[in-house]
Amino acid sequence: MTVVAQPDVTVIIGAYEAMPYLVECLASVERQTLDPARMEVIAVDDGSTDGTGEYLEEFAARAAMPVTVIRQENSGGPSGPRNVGLAKATGRYVFFLDADDRLGPEALERMVAMADKNSTDVVLGKVEGINRKAPESMWGKTVGRTDVFSSNIKFALSAQKLFRRELLERHSMRFDESLWTGEDALFTMEAYLRADGVSVVADHTCYYLVGRADGKHVTKSGSYTLRFDSARALINLIAEMVPAGARRDGLMVRPFKVTVLPQFGPKFLKDTDEVRKHKLELVKPLMDAHWNSEVARRLKVHERLQLHLVAVRRTELLPDVVEFLRAKKKPTPVLEKRGTRVYLGYPHFRSKAAGVPDWIYLAEPREARAVQGYREEAANTFLRRALRKLRRSLPTRDVKAAAA
Structure with a gap:
């Protein structure tokens, strides 16, 4: 019997009407330097009608790493797809990647290494904006171990972080599906407060926050x-x-x-x-x-x-x-x-x-x-x-x- 090792990280992608941004998003996953055998992708198509689901399935068929595609009726917000993906995740860590954004090169390898080296439960990787503003005040220097009281990370509450999955499961943490905006702030703040240490990777861009030309980014609505x-x-x-x-x-x-x-x-x-x-x-x-x-x-x-x-x-x-x-x-x-x-x-x-x-x-x-x-x-x-x-x-x- 072949024993399949637990992946280091599960990348969870919630996608709704994400084309054509999804193309570059998935390409950034493929470009990761982390061994494909050490990662898995769980992508949840939240009732898209623009070809998002079909493109996810094409990607799953050719990708070097295991990819699970789940297609469901539209839930109305990002919390539902993220929770579905989290329930299926098997990695030691999870990373929530928005379908219109993209990972920086080496992002997952660097963040996993940072968490392992410092035994921290959450890792923030430096974020840069493309056609939109990104948070800046917390990227002054790379920090192996800090907390929400000793740093400026309280102003970086988006979900695009590396989270130790054991922490999330131990506290039954999920995104609040009753909130239509700010659900990621609630989730991330709770993780900060419960975490045994937080790391900050400030010397390498790990995440690109992309502003959609159609203005449909969720944070602008509501x-x-x-x-x-x-x-x-x-x-x-x-x-x-x-x-x-x-x-x-x-x-x-x-x-x-x-x-x-x-x-x-x-x-x-x-x-x-x-x-x-x-x-x-x-x-x-x-x-x-x-x-x-x-x-x-x-x-x-x-x-x-x-x-x-x-x-x-x-x-x-x-x-x-x-x-x-x-x-x-x-x-x-x-x-x-x-x-x-x-x-x-x-x-x-x-x-x-x-x-x-x-x-x-x-x-x-x-x-x-x-x-x-x-x-x-x-x-x-x-x-x-x-x-x-x-x-x-x-x-x-x-x-x-x-x-x-």
Whole structure:
């Protein structure tokens, strides 16, 4: 009897109306330097009518590695096909490859080697965008072992990672099929939080994120209500898995900055009064429960200002801020306390009518460093004293209310 070794990695491809992008996607799989005997492909055609299923079957017939093609009725989103593929996977690791994207050369070999060398459960490979923007802040250097609290990987929550399959099975992890957007963020954040270490391959492009010319990429679709569903799910996951404190506050930055904030930018100015009212209803419980001064200070001043106005329901002041940003104007810095304190003069700064607290405009060191005359060493001492004074003077509920 021939004993078939367990593959190192299962590449899971969910495909819907993926032609002609699928051609280059599969070619990138064939070009991998990982021995074909060490990998398998499970491709799920989610009810395509453009020849996607037929091309997958042609590929399966000629490919050097084992390829399983599953054809099913359309499920309406990426979660279903990914879950079907995950249920069939046998590799030590799984990698979720979108059918309109492509792998970089040597990607799988490098990521598997990184996971094996460092005994980590998740590996992020450097992503580059083709006709679309890709995340950038987490690719500063290759890191053998880190976690979601010690790095910027919370801003890379797409599903295109190498995951140790044993981790996923041990925790019965699957993509939430009730979410129509942001399902990958929920899945990946949970994996980060459960993982025994995360690796980052930053010195080699492992994944090319392709912008479709037809504009059908899933992240561009979906109404604002779906975005709030996504934000709510991610915020609830973080709250359930991470105790209250600095670590939780650091992670909460991600849903507020990436998912909530855009709903109150230029889009908000074009919304009808009815939509604006509905957005405020949807965001209120999220702000009431998890928006506080510690989350706020981790944001840039203009982001903090926008979300503060949302939290206190002063959205009539938002247009001035949004238009200021859209015009790419620079706020006038105001230095006080011998250069240790820098305020950025965005709209409504020290306006009695607006009544926005000064601390909303107070620049943290990462922004203040760009201001001539700022004294960082002395400012750090001032900021620590100011925060201690704020905490002593207000009960916990009032501190949160002040941040709101």
